[in-house]
Amino acid sequence: MPQLRIALAQVNPTVGDIGGNIELVVHAVEAAAAEGAHLVALPEMVVTGYPVEDLALRLSFVDASRRATTELAARLGAAGLGDLAVIVGYLDRQSGAADRVGRPKGSPQNSAAVIADGRVVAHSAKHHLPNYGVFDEYRYFVPGQEALVVRMHGIDVAVSICEDIWQDGPSLAARAAGAGLMVVINGSPYEANKDDVRAGLCIQRATEAGCPLAYVNMVGGQDELVFDGDSLVVSAGDVVARAPQFRSDLLVVDLELAAACRDDSPTGGALTVRRADLGTSVVETYEPRPPTRAPWLEDEAEIYGALVLGLRDYVAKNGFRTVLLGLSGGVDSTLTAVIACDAVGPANVYGVSNPSDWSTRHSVDDAAELARRTGLHLDTVEIGELIETFQKQLTLDGVAEENLQARIRAVIWMGLSNQHGHLVLACGNKSELSVGYTTLYGDAVGGFAPLKDVSKTLVWKLASWRNASAVERGEQPPIPENTISKAPSAELRPGQLDTDSLPDYRLLDDILDDYVEQDRSAVDLVAQGFDQDIVTRMLRLVDHAEYKRRQYPPGPKISVRNFGRDRRLPITSAWRETAR
């Protein structure tokens, strides 16, 4: 059987930075050539970054992507890299197509270009456009109608894009065309445990196609999405090679593949097969190298990795170097600080402690201990006199007085942020944000919210895991033990505990998982055994807090349904689930 050395370039593009992304592609192609690869594949829409959202509706942007892709081909040819076949994702538009409603300036397509010999030899548009969860591709793209099969070195290589393998069709078209390899380029965002689903799916589609499948995914953070990499090659029901998650990589794999044997273009299935031929001859027999296979991470390590990468890239891609956050000594702000230290280095993390008369001694001490253990900067700004000065004129009480403290702290953080150029981090977790236990323009301020999609029970798990992993490496655990073990409190009045008004977080998180992530009804929840009054009260809190979530900063999606693109509810809504 003919041999082929393929390289999957798991790179980290930036949305809109077409020039910079092209440099990433060129470096990856050079590295693949240095490794002796015959084919290098790069992620979906690597030229533009992904997702570009409404930039796809901007004609100047679409044309910049098309032009950059053509120029890339010429540049690779001029650099003597024309022998290497390159598959890149880019933003294209249908030529000569009629205008469509909402897409007045040409019809954008999410496309793959096959580059060889200094030119774009063939291109093909994504067939299946995801339009659920975080995806809105019907808003932007016209689907492709053809399956592309490119002959290279005596092998027919079928090219697909991301969602194409989450639906039926392309794998069957690849089989019908007699493909020896399926290459799938992806921009597939992270969710906890998605790596398992992904590997299973690749194996299923490879089996349907009757050939190995090479899956290349991008890596990096983009607003609320984290692309985790996890590029794979599967063959004969097994993962034969795997790139690590959460970092750039070039996965080089030697394959023996079925020789091309057909020249027709089967039209039986939903997709017409279009063929291209690079005219390259079968590779001379060589000694294959053993493939590398990155180990699978345990759950906490994987989620923690996603949070660190999401924050690091939000900071860097938005032109920041430093972050600032309020440190209360509680587990949320402490875990956020440790994630920040891992993401941008403790020298770039500025903590601010803002004790009030109601702050307990250990809150102040725990924040100081965190600073000592990690090396982050810690500043203290007392708020007692500020509270008094406001209260002289406003005389607020109850929740209004509690919120005043939280908002005074926020004014301090934002002032320091404006003065020194720090990105402010909001430290709230998903459980709090679900039930609205957050002060709008108080603890909710910030440009990014690392724990936005992390439930309170998961916050504790991640904190314990982070400490344990430090111990394993012979380091001091960064998080003071007292921070993990103490009862959660907002400390906005004396002796206040979260459990004064909320159920135990394990119970709350179970209810929230069913209601927020699974869309289960109150009737279902009660039938499962949850207390009817608690269910009714918690669901009311969730529904009522939508206006707060709408103004909350973005944070990395790690669950099946985050607050953001995944869950889009009206603020004005009288719908209330009833348990009867």
Added chain:
Amino acid sequence: MPQLRIALAQVNPTVGDIGGNIELVVHAVEAAAAEGAHLVALPEMVVTGYPVEDLALRLSFVDASRRATTELAARLGAAGLGDLAVIVGYLDRQSGAADRVGRPKGSPQNSAAVIADGRVVAHSAKHHLPNYGVFDEYRYFVPGQEALVVRMHGIDVAVSICEDIWQDGPSLAARAAGAGLMVVINGSPYEANKDDVRAGLCIQRATEAGCPLAYVNMVGGQDELVFDGDSLVVSAGDVVARAPQFRSDLLVVDLELAAACRDDSPTGGALTVRRADLGTSVVETYEPRPPTRAPWLEDEAEIYGALVLGLRDYVAKNGFRTVLLGLSGGVDSTLTAVIACDAVGPANVYGVSNPSDWSTRHSVDDAAELARRTGLHLDTVEIGELIETFQKQLTLDGVAEENLQARIRAVIWMGLSNQHGHLVLACGNKSELSVGYTTLYGDAVGGFAPLKDVSKTLVWKLASWRNASAVERGEQPPIPENTISKAPSAELRPGQLDTDSLPDYRLLDDILDDYVEQDRSAVDLVAQGFDQDIVTRMLRLVDHAEYKRRQYPPGPKISVRNFGRDRRLPITSAWRETAR
């Protein structure tokens, strides 16, 4: 030709309030019956309110809509209203359909039910699902494949839903089926001048269908959308009847229509025709009443009406009675206050003046004069001592110091809001928000932002129009003349003017219209004659301010592209238009 008296019930439903919406429907049907109507049509998804967004993915919600629709039919029959044919929009789901990606629990449909004789006689799902601008219907719905034609009183009535008439197909199916009337039920949101487009479109589709067309639209505010009503009957190339914009109405129209003459179900077009027959006989000849035709409003009156209705409904549907806003004496906060007075009454409007050392005398006087003219409440809370107390600890300067003032004011407003239950209004205009001239957690705080989609030049126009319309009615103009005529300034440092760092607002708004609303490129803008440096600088400001817009409260859409559902750009984006 057979006669028919139709009633178009332009009602104001609330999203999620299925019980309340059913009451609206019943009252409208009773009123139509009292008027002697034979057919009454209500808006798209009137049972659930519209748009329901991700509530459509909640099975308990879909089933509540289905059940309510069935029960509505029984209730109307039991009330002796079974002779009257009723067309209502509701949320349905495909029965027995296979699960789809992202729609795991049945496949929701945006449907119309025809009710008569105490039961749902026929139903039909929307064919064309809008998925551009503010619409995401591919996310939620499965399209219908059949055109519904219902025979009543010897006339074949074709039933369509909203977007169906913005696309080809249904009008041709109505003609093929020999329909004598097309009824279109709508949830069509307001945009300036959309009424003209809508009337023209109805005339075009009526001509294609070869019969009159009755168009019923909902009215009311729903988060950032305003439904303006503007229900119409068109015939023979003319608007023969029209309901007013921005208020509930029952438009009753007598029509003579072509008798039903065919019984086949043509299948030639894209849609199969499905027929139902109510078995009602031709109406005895009666003397028709002359139709009413609401006058068309001038541009400013129409936009102002949309802003008032949007705010009124946001307040009421979210359970508020009163609003609070900072009054600087400037035109933005003043116009917002006057809109609020018109929306909820001056007794429910609380203005707060927060002078600092840099506030000019006339700012304070103009706010007092506004309160005197309108009767709204005005409170003054000085911020000098608060600034000093913060500065003792923070020593901020430059923009950080300017923002500090804006944020101290916001803490005061939010404190009063929490204490007294007022909804806080943000007063920024679209021009400011475009270029980021707003302080996050300062003047940007609030639950609703009436001027969010109103450019600065339009703010001035509306202020002048509102004063002139008061004069026309013999009232005192509410807005102090000095507020309209003075040069705009944020007054965050001595002598500051907006024109210190921005071009004249007329020039700025022209650039913003091209860039934000039309997606034109920098190259296009310079080719049109705009100065290259100004274009480059303004486009940078717009691009960079996306993170501020993301945390800004919702406000009523009045333009072709608002900041919100209409324009979805990444925060993290390195794309920068260049003018060369």
